[in-house]
Amino acid sequence: MKKQWIWALPLAVFVVMVGFFAASLDKDPRELPSQRLDKPAPAFTLPLLENPQASFSPAQMHGQVWLLNVWASWCAACRSEHALIGQLAKQVPVVGLNQQDEAGAARAWLAELGNPYLATPTDDDGRVSIDYGVYGVPETFVIDKQGVIRYRHLGPVTEQSINDVLLPLIRKLQA
Amino acid sequence: MMAMLPELGLFSLIAAVVLSLLSGALLFTGAALNDSRLMAAARPLAFALSTLVLLSFACLTALFLLNDFSVGYVAQHSSTLLPTVYRVAAVWGGHEGSLLLWLLLLCLWTLAVALSSRALDPALLARVIAVMSWIAGSFGLFLLLTSSPFTRLDIPALEGRELNPMLQDPGLVIHPPLLYMGYVGFSVAFAMAIGGLMSGRIDAAWARWSRPWTTFAWVNLTLGIAIGSLWAYYELGWGGWWFWDPVENASFMPWLAGSALMHSLAATDKRGVFKSWTVLLAILTFSLSLLGTFLVRSGVLSSVHAFASDPSRGLFILVLTALVVGASLLLFALKAPALQSHARFEPLSRESLLLANNVLLCVATGSVLLGTLYPLMVDALDLGKLSVGPPYFNAVFVPLMLPLLFVLGVGPVTRWKAHALAEITRRLGWVLLVSLLLAVLWVWGVGNVSALAVIGVALALWITLSALLDLASRLRKGQRPALAVWGMHLAHIGVAIAVIGITLTSGYESERDVALAPGEHATLAGYRFTLLSAGPLEGPNYLGEQASITVSRNGKAVATLKPEKRVYLSMPGMPMTEAAIHDGLLAHVYVALADKIGDTAWGIRLYHKPFVGWIWYGGLLMALGGLIAVADRRYRPGKRKAQ
């Protein structure tokens, strides 16, 4: 009838809990995995910033690896990553999805910082961004030749993320 | 002299940490060797420790009052424009200062224990003070190594960055101190549990000594939580009073466990039963307080409440919590099997109902813990991201609370050892029926009758009537109930009143978003809201807009409400909503300004919240009941009857 182990049960439960806490210390509770990963990039047709009569749709990129970079002129982090996006654009076509921006401000922003984008579709009401599961600006998607989303980068890209993740992946997909 | 304040504060903190670590070791040794000279040092050491920490805290307060922006923490959380009262409260407006407040309160509790324990066995007292000193020492170390509030800036700031506008509220002045008084107060029961386990003496006297301390800590925590909820209710601007946010859960879990502990201590005190269980609860309650500190301060969970969190500090506080809790649970595993209870009781007795209360409260605590930690556990195992929010907690918590409320009506009038079912049924059967009937009438008077609302109100009435009947029958028999009895019934009635508030406001609140130009009106729940005017407003450190809205019902004026929208100079991008509330006894009318529409019209959110105020009246009564119980003669040494 003497069940000695039962007295150690609280300790055991606590040890397991501490394990979980330790494992979650270096995790960001707000960093969400993309639901669109390894799924076809949602189709859309949006007018271009430079020329609202013309439009862009992902189908036009079929057969090549490309990046979709979500940006806005009101977004401070976009400014900080812009030069790096320019470098990336030399290796791979980058499409800049301009989210809920004012056309004049967005054009001025590109004129000031340079325009690395192959095209800049304007997502005025944020609907396309929702389809891509975007929840912050900037975000960058890597889309393969078949039009499947292979990677999503949250927040501004960095030298390190480009060299360690983005470029190797892009080269692999391009091969 | 003034220029050296940060250094003075830092040095007294360092001295306090060294002293507390040493005195813990000294007192443990003294207790182990049963050396009365060493153990007699407990009181002077506790006195010296609290003096040093108080000095350090006073230095930080002075730095805020003097606007010394050469200190980083002051520059971060204050400014010359900040009103004086908030400059004092800003001392605990950030991570570093709130930890210092935590430490100060712990030392004051330690001093209070040392001063009012002449009746306590010297070895036990030495161990209690030793445990508390070590906790103080390790938290002091945490403060010094990761988060000193006295660190100077390389270049002194000319002006402070000011306190987060959300915190510039009377709530900041009283909420954190009360909450921390509660958290830290549970360390007394914890230290008593550790001391008792080490000496192997857990008996009725041990429980009786722990009771008032636990109850007083619980009173503070109750008030702290209630005021925090009230603060969120009027400050966040959408009329919610409980969000099941991780930070709220962090304070709610020790409250639930502490409530269980109070009741379990009562059984151990009166009948010498549930010893090991009571000890475990004492350890768990304080552990949950520490866990709460970890969850809030490490940033492993995200919360709606404004907090500075920092994962690098998380590791330190995790190690600290793991050591304190792990060591005490290990001690429990080793020593608790030897604890035995001899008293016997029947299935229907005060003891078994208290046990049922404990089971339900602990399951409730466990559920809140599970829901709070589940997203973290799933993430740690790389299984994805989940949110666990109000719908989950309500679905799980409410079914657990209903049987608890039922037991609350029977328990207090049931005798120890055994009570005949027939007698209870005879005494209380009709009370249940009357409560149900009254509840139907009451709910019918408020709105559409729903089963859940009737059940909630009926249980509340059941608790209240049963408590009042018991008091009445005692008085009729010519007894003079002890203060503890008055306090118990009052606190239970407080629970009932809060339950009525929660039930009715959740079931029958209504709201509307309207756009009004001056002169226009809108109606909600029989009230008519007319926008009189809206205009600019200038505060000491903010600019704003204020609307003036008259509220009337059936043609009679009820109130004129002046909701505001403020833009603080320190945070121009983040407008703050200051809701205006008419706090009627039967319902609150709550008005918040949204955005300006066009030139003259305003978007306005109107809320009607029946009985919502009862939630806080209930909380107040619970706390008052606890205070009255603490004042009972039984707990006062010297005046206690020899038993």
Place this chain on the structure above:
Amino acid sequence: MKRTRHTLLWLQTLVAMLLLVCTTLALAATPALSPDEAAVDARLKAISRELRCLVCQNETLADSNAKLAQNLRREVRKLIADGHSDSEVISFLTERYGDFVRYRPPFKPLTWLLWLGPFALLGCGALMLGHIVQRQKQQDAPPPDAATAARINALLAQQNKDTLA
């Protein structure tokens, strides 16, 4: 005889608890839809209360003023107005943002522990309670005869008067 009565008491309590649980769960179910404007608003409010604003710290979609929250409310409103059911609206969002967006986690293998844990705990607690109470009974002396019982009861009543608290 007495024992049966106690068993009955516990059984009754258990049944009452189960009934309460069932009532609560039934009340938590969502209502059917209706097309007009006010109804759309009401449903938007009800749904968005159970959804998380993704960019905020920990706010519901209903309470948040963030840009993304406004956009999402607009989309949800459109879906409701087009006659989509609550579960279709939810899956529109979870397809894009995952289960993180739901404050009421779905019931699936990953959340079995979450949803069933509390009730399993309650079950364990009830078993433990029953076990302890039963053990207390077993160790009792044989019941006293009627006269002694009456005297004991009188003494107990006296003692209760002294110490009840």
